[in-house]
Amino acid sequence: MQLMTTPAPTFEKPFPALTAAQRYHFDLHGYVVVPDTLTRDECAGLIEAMKNLRRDLHAAKAANPGVAKPTVRGAFFEIDSPHHAFTANFYEYDDRMLDYACNPRLVAMAEEIMGCEARLTEINAHINTRAPGPIEPDPKYGFHAGVDINFGSHVAGGLYHCNFVKTLTTLVDLGPEDGGTVVVAGSHKINTDRDAMIAAAYEDRSLIHQFTGTAGSTLLFAETLIHATGQVRSDIERAIIIAGYGPIMYPRWDLHIENTVDELPFSDAFRKRIPPQLRNLLLGKLHWSRNARYRKLGYPVDDMPRKPVAWPAK
Ligand SMILES: O=C(O)CCC(=O)C(=O)O
Numbered sequence: 001m002q003l004m005t006t007p008a009p010t011f012e013k014p015f016p017a018l019t020a021a022q023r024y025h026f027d028l029h030g031y032v033v034v035p036d037t038l039t040r041d042e043c044a045g046l047i048e049a050m051k052n053l054r055r056d057l058h059a060a061k062a063a064n065p066g067v068a069k070p071t072v073r074g075a076f077f078e079i080d081s082p083h084h085a086f087t088a089n090f091y092e093y094d095d096r097m098l099d100y101a102c103n104p105r106l107v108a109m110a111e112e113i114m115g116c117e118a119r120l121t122e123i124n125a126h127i128n129t130r131a132p133g134p135i136e137p138d139p140k141y142g143f144h145a146g147v148d149i150n151f152g153s154h155v156a157g158g159l160y161h162c163n164f165v166k167t168l169t170t171l172v173d174l175g176p177e178d179g180g181t182v183v184v185a186g187s188h189k190i191n192t193d194r195d196a197m198i199a200a201a202y203e204d205r206s207l208i209h210q211f212t213g214t215a216g217s218t219l220l221f222a223e224t225l226i227h228a229t230g231q232v233r234s235d236i237e238r239a240i241i242i243a244g245y246g247p248i249m250y251p252r253w254d255l256h257i258e259n260t261v262d263e264l265p266f267s268d269a270f271r272k273r274i275p276p277q278l279r280n281l282l283l284g285k286l287h288w289s290r291n292a293r294y295r296k297l298g299y300p301v302d303d304m305p306r307k308p309v310a311w312p313a314k
Helices: 020-029 040-063 095-101 104-114 194-203 268-273 276-283
Strands: 031-034 076-081 084-088 118-128 153-156 159-162 165-170 182-184 208-210 218-222 238-247
Touching: 020 031, 020 159, 040 076, 040 084, 040 095, 040 118, 040 238, 095 118, 095 238, 104 118, 104 159, 104 165, 104 218, 104 238, 118 276, 182 194
Parallel strands: none
Antiparallel strands: 031 218, 076 084, 084 118, 118 238, 153 159, 165 218, 165 238, 182 208
16 A cells, blocks of 8 residues: 655755856855845835834833843844844744745855755844944944854865855945945955954955945855945945854854853744744754755756745734
8 A cells, every 4th residue: 555645845946046157256255246136115015124123122122121132022123223223033023024034045045155955043134324423434344254264164066165144135225335235355265364354455445345236136145254334424224134044953143152042932923833844944953964955156047936935824
């Protein structure tokens, strides 16, 4: 007798998600800008969700004056100043934000750079305007990287891979005066003193590349790349949303090193909502099989649109 089984649903994603030229650019510089990953309507929806969250967090702060970091459905402020709202951990706040982090094409880009299946390690967003004070002609930035080159990188098929990848998407049109993310180009591979590299980049600012693009463009980068928030010099209100990804057996970055791993858990109701095909992406998997997958540079891009996985109603 043959048992009939229903195949488990899978998370359909393109492979490879980058064109050969985009992959080459990524390898050379440590980042690539991919246009049109979101529609303008999706960008507008995300800005609305981010502004609603900022409003709700302000209300939570007013209602809980003694609490250092009040949360709204798990989300909190990393920075709350008149010109900068940096919100994080909004998995349970608004499904539009969740859909961003689970976008099949964006997840596929991160997986291509890691060379394996991804789990989400963090989600956050920034709304910021020009900071008070004078505009310096040659600003200094808060340059940093999330993982060191020795641990974070490997090469397969001659292509660079990193185990911590970000998709950072601008929700507004970003010109050169609009504070786009700045990076020290190529620093994902130059395995030497970070401060010396930053000093070299300030000495020759052509080494500092800045993210510009139309709303819905994504800066895909390796966290070995030295990067920072740019300086807003125009009257723009910059709005960006960021998802971080790592291999499925890695912990969430946003648990913070000083916390125990249980401090920012998902609610039971949220865990129950996670569709089966998104469980590895949201929850990771405590096993060493990472489901490795590598492209060759010459592979043609898979640009067939994939439907996002639908979440059950709340
Ligand atoms: O605000 C930005 O443009 C950069 C964000 C950043 O530095 C990060 O996600 O690590």
